[in-house]
Amino acid sequence: xxxxxxxxxxxxxxxTLRGMRxxxxxxxLVWAGSLVNKTLLxxxxxxxxxxxxxxLTLEExxxxxxxxxxxxxxxxxxxxxxxxxxxxxxxxxxxxDAAGIGYEVVPGVSSMFAAxxxxxxxxxxxxxxQTVIVSRMEGRTPVPEREKIRSLASxxxxxxxxxxxxxxxxxxDELLAGGAYTEETPCAVVYKASWPEEKIVRGTLSDIAQxxxxxxIRKTALVLVGDFLGDYYQLSRxxxxxxxTEYRQGEAEKDVDDRQNLLEPACICEKKLDFDRITxxxxxxxxxxxxxxxxxxxxxxxxxxAASLKLFHCFxxxxxxxxxxxxxxxxxxxxGERVLFVFVGAAGIAVRSLAPFVQSKETDxxxxxxxxxxxxxxxxxxxxxxxxxxxxxxxxxxxxxxxxVTTATDVRGLWAIDTWAKAHGWQIPDxxxxxxxxxxxxxxxxxxxxxxxxxxxxxxxxxxxxVRSVFAEKGLDISLVKTIASIDLKKDEGAxxxxxxxxxxxxxxxxxxxxxxxxxxxxxxxxSDFVKEKTGTDAVCERSSVCAAHTSADWLLVRKTSRDxxxxxxxxxx
Numbered sequence: 001x002x003x004x005x006x007x008x009x010x011x012x013x014x015x016t017l018r019g020m021r022x023x024x025x026x027x028x029l030v031w032a033g034s035l036v037n038k039t040l041l042x043x044x045x046x047x048x049x050x051x052x053x054x055x056l057t058l059e060e061x062x063x064x065x066x067x068x069x070x071x072x073x074x075x076x077x078x079x080x081x082x083x084x085x086x087x088x089x090x091x092x093x094x095x096x097d098a099a100g101i102g103y104e105v106v107p108g109v110s111s112m113f114a115a116x117x118x119x120x121x122x123x124x125x126x127x128x129x130q131t132v133i134v135s136r137m138e139g140r141t142p143v144p145e146r147e148k149i150r151s152l153a154s155x156x157x158x159x160x161x162x163x164x165x166x167x168x169x170x171x172x173d174e175l176l177a178g179g180a181y182t183e184e185t186p187c188a189v190v191y192k193a194s195w196p197e198e199k200i201v202r203g204t205l206s207d208i209a210q211x212x213x214x215x216x217i218r219k220t221a222l223v224l225v226g227d228f229l230g231d232y233y234q235l236s237r238x239x240x241x242x243x244x245t246e247y248r249q250g251e252a253e254k255d256v257d258d259r260q261n262l263l264e265p266a267c268i269c270e271k272k273l274d275f276d277r278i279t280x281x282x283x284x285x286x287x288x289x290x291x292x293x294x295x296x297x298x299x300x301x302x303x304x305x306a307a308s309l310k311l312f313h314c315f316x317x318x319x320x321x322x323x324x325x326x327x328x329x330x331x332x333x334x335x336g337e338r339v340l341f342v343f344v345g346a347a348g349i350a351v352r353s354l355a356p357f358v359q360s361k362e363t364d365x366x367x368x369x370x371x372x373x374x375x376x377x378x379x380x381x382x383x384x385x386x387x388x389x390x391x392x393x394x395x396x397x398x399x400x401x402x403x404x405v406t407t408a409t410d411v412r413g414l415w416a417i418d419t420w421a422k423a424h425g426w427q428i429p430d431x432x433x434x435x436x437x438x439x440x441x442x443x444x445x446x447x448x449x450x451x452x453x454x455x456x457x458x459x460x461x462x463x464x465x466x467v468r469s470v471f472a473e474k475g476l477d478i479s480l481v482k483t484i485a486s487i488d489l490k491k492d493e494g495a496x497x498x499x500x501x502x503x504x505x506x507x508x509x510x511x512x513x514x515x516x517x518x519x520x521x522x523x524x525x526x527x528s529d530f531v532k533e534k535t536g537t538d539a540v541c542e543r544s545s546v547c548a549a550h551t552s553a554d555w556l557l558v559r560k561t562s563r564d565x566x567x568x569x570x571x572x573x574x
Contacts, residue, residue, distance in 0.1 A: 005106040025074055033052035065092070111190075165219055180413065278342070339366065364382050377403050448571070449549035467499065491509045518543040548571070
């Protein structure tokens, strides 16, 4: 019989009992010498014939396996970690199938689990991530287009990256290009997890490349990314004394003697609510208990901030009129204040109460509806511009609730112009056009036109790194680029042609006269007399970006940004 056995993550005692017993019985061993701990060979009997697969081709390995089978020997193919993760066992098994030879697979402990153990972290924690993405950076061996790192990173889930520790700077750019992670997202590099020489480097996406380089880590390491590495998380419902399972009846809240326990945080959270005024309204005794609990959390979160926080009980006798509370909140928001309005009760009450005052997503307050059981936090108005989506997430974090975000771009994990504008202090020139841009993103269209200027003979790699770094810094998804543009003097510039090919998008150029005719809008262009003297136009990157996008300078998301003789600007259009 032939056995494909997972050797485990490294430490000799992390192989399974079944794997160890098979090693003890093996007559022939083919092992991954460059990756498997040599200590495991001590389990083998002295007569075992051993072959290091690091020096063998697929054909040579297959010949050894089949010869052992013909000779009636027990043959063991020892792979690092678990054979199912980057083990390349399928091609070996298919050759055995073709030869009519039987085999079995024995699983092993993957290095990803040893890394989590060494970090003392859990990949899946409530309120942070319930998904683990296992992948690798594209190198000499390609990956499918739909599995590019930037696409996978758009989910913001826990990521475990194999075979990528030698490309961390480029990996970081791709991770940031996904739009979900930021430079502050925690990450770690674990070298030889569970081995005696194990090394752990912790950091964020802003500094992990430098830290890993200083630690001398180039290979045999995992890169782990995500907020699971941070301090924030929600407590598990499974062990909550109020949560019923098939093995345990949850304790009803009304029977709890210590009412103060209900006001304790359900999670650890350091997020803040960025509003000038916050109004809470409740409509029942139970809703009042939850509203009071929420008020305590918000007060803690607002420490040091000059914000107004009010709680209104709109039930019983002589309660304040709800219409007046709604009117005041809308008037404050439409007067330019950042207002959050939270309804603790049925969403229908909120909808009917607010309807007479709703005007525009540009001026309406952020409104969140919270059921009195504290299970769901639903943003109803101004999800992006007003901040209701973010507020619903923070409220859910406070209470251990589920944020119910329904805006299409959020549901599908796509870049949204209004969210981006709010986060970067960029004023949207026209909400109708912004709506068309969002519709284009939802339809799978590309919307960014990138204008680039550079010196003759610029290095292709440095230009690519520069543009990607700008996208990462600005929180933009580079996969949404539809055009690279420049002046016609650069129509044969290798670095620009190569970058357009890298992104698989057209490279277009415009004459100085065409660039000078670009629509300056109300915000104008960043003019340079030096550039005009050399090229005939005062702003190559900005004007070419606007021309390629068929828009105006008002829609420049990124104005002229320079580095080492290179400039980049970016416009958006539907």
